[in-house]
Amino acid sequence: MNTNFLKILSVVMLALSGGLCWGVSSPWADSVVSFDPPDGSSPSAALGEQDGLFVSVNAPKVLILAFDDNRVYNGPGDDLWIYEATNCDAVVEVRARAFDGPCTLLGVVTNSGGFDLADAGLDYVDFIRFVGLENSGECPGYDLDAVLGLNSIDRNPACSIPAPAAVLLTSLGTLAVTTLRRRKML
């Protein structure tokens, strides 16, 4: 087989298979919808992975976050995990909804904790809403660090190649690279 063709084939296949369907979404909350009333702090501290940075959801503030590149669905056990940063015993109410569904109460949480969507009769959610219920004596409010979808699926529209096809592309791309290396062309 022509060497240049093999080089192009391997690059194209590996590019198509890597990144389109795997590893493109994060199971964490992605964006702030609203934080009301604003107080000058940055609610984006509650986005992405748990990192120790937080936003205080003081009673009666309301913070709404969205999952943009993923959806949280009702799988085995807890489906959402809420990370609180300081164990300060403040209390926050947690509600969630799908983009086409009602805002539904999941419960209240003090410090870090999880919720099972089955308990609220929900199949999946795209938004999560926090309402400060009770401040603690030591902290101004619930110190929200991060929100994780324990059961999360990719919703990236760019993911157009199903997993079996991606596996095939990866295999073919790897085979092409191996062939080139055996020919000592790479």
Ligand SMILES: [Ca+2]
């Ligand atoms: Ca995400």
Ligand SMILES: [Ca+2]
């Ligand atoms: Ca569940």
Ligand SMILES: [Ca+2]
């Ligand atoms: Ca954080």
